[in-house]
Amino acid sequence: MAQTHDANVYYVPHHSPWPFIGSITLFATALGVANWFNGHAWGQTLFFIGLAATLGVLAAWFGNVISESISGKYNAQVDVSFRMGMMWFIFSEVMFFAAFFGALFYARQFALPWLSGEGDGALTNQYLWPGFTAGWPSNGPAGIGGAFQTIPAWGLPLVNTLLLLSSGVTITIAHHALKANRRGALIFWLGATILLGTVFLCVQGYEYVHAYQELGLTLGSGIYGSTFFMLTGFHGMHVFLGTVMLIVIWLRCMKGHFSPDHHFGFEAVAWYWHFVDVVWLGLFLFVYVL
Structure with a gap:
């Protein structure tokens, strides 16, 4: 059964995975660029993988926020x-x-x-x-x-x-x-x-x-x-x-x-x-x- 949100209650999203996943992708991006600049070839690859993953997390995260907004979950x-x-x-x-x-x-x-x-x-x-x-x-x-x-x-x-x-x-x-x-x-x-x-x-x-x-x-x-x-x-x-x-x-x-x-x-x-x-x-x- 779908749960409805009370407009008088401050909306807090539940069980969002994006902060946790985003911290991992950001760490991978920073680790990659640091090793890339220090001459490790694998650092460049890790940097671009981490960057692409971070952009994906941002797209999905903001997509959730947009969905929550247009569904009327946000109050004043x-x-x-x-x-x-x-x-x-x-x-x-x-x-x-x-x-x-x-x-x-x-x-x-x-x-x-x-x-x-x-x-x-x-x-x-x-x-x-x-x-x-x-x-x-x-x-x-x-x-x-x-x-x-x-x-x-x-x-x-x-x-x-x-x-x-x-x-x-x-x-x-x-x-x-x-x-x-x-x-x-x-x-x-x-x-x-x-x-x-x-x-x-x-x-x-x-x-x-x-x-x-x-x-x-x-x-x-x-x-x-x-x-x-x-x-x-x-x-x-x-x-x-x-x-x-x-x-x-x-x-x-x-x-x-x-x-x-x-x-x-x-x-x-x-x-x-x-x-x-x-x-x-x-x-x-x-x-x-x-």
Whole structure:
């Protein structure tokens, strides 16, 4: 006999295998990449097996959550929990990027001037790096990172800025269409957001190839190269994940999921996408322009 759920009771799933299985697949992924980087050939195989298994767990786990949602098992209290969880998740992402922006600030404002002899760094400059003067972008004392050229801010980075800002507008229009129960407009504008995100990733991929092959700008190009690729690379990864989430939400909208009054799954992805937009504005200003 099928059991029904009391809407007045906070829903807690029973006997879910996904946390246990997910911990195993994540451990396999970490073990694989660690051994791969340390020269063990089997590590690469284990890494990709673990990664594929982790993606499978996530797909199945979120599939369960979607099924529970559309079957009406979630009440208002569960909705509040989801909102708090998403807010804390985005806060953790803010702090993640803050660490990299902090590294960029420290290198430019403290480390490079100290290596050039400012403050109490005179002896370091005299005996270890004589003749080094602080400047940005820097390939490091004695040109450790090799010669390179930077990417002009008003070229491809500006194009990507316009793409992401436009995507923030399209997903907002899609959200308003959902609240007005206009399915056609919702699907169109959400699809446009996915397209803009995909084009952004393609432009960034081309930018990376151009930087490596023609500008000599690599991850090993001193402190500038390392901070540039760490910040833009992790942001690109977040854009990719956000695009995947948008595709899932778009497919759900095509199937008739969400209603004008109950659509936090859509809102959560929209919050994440706007966060990605804001981070890019900081990247554009502090990495490309200044």
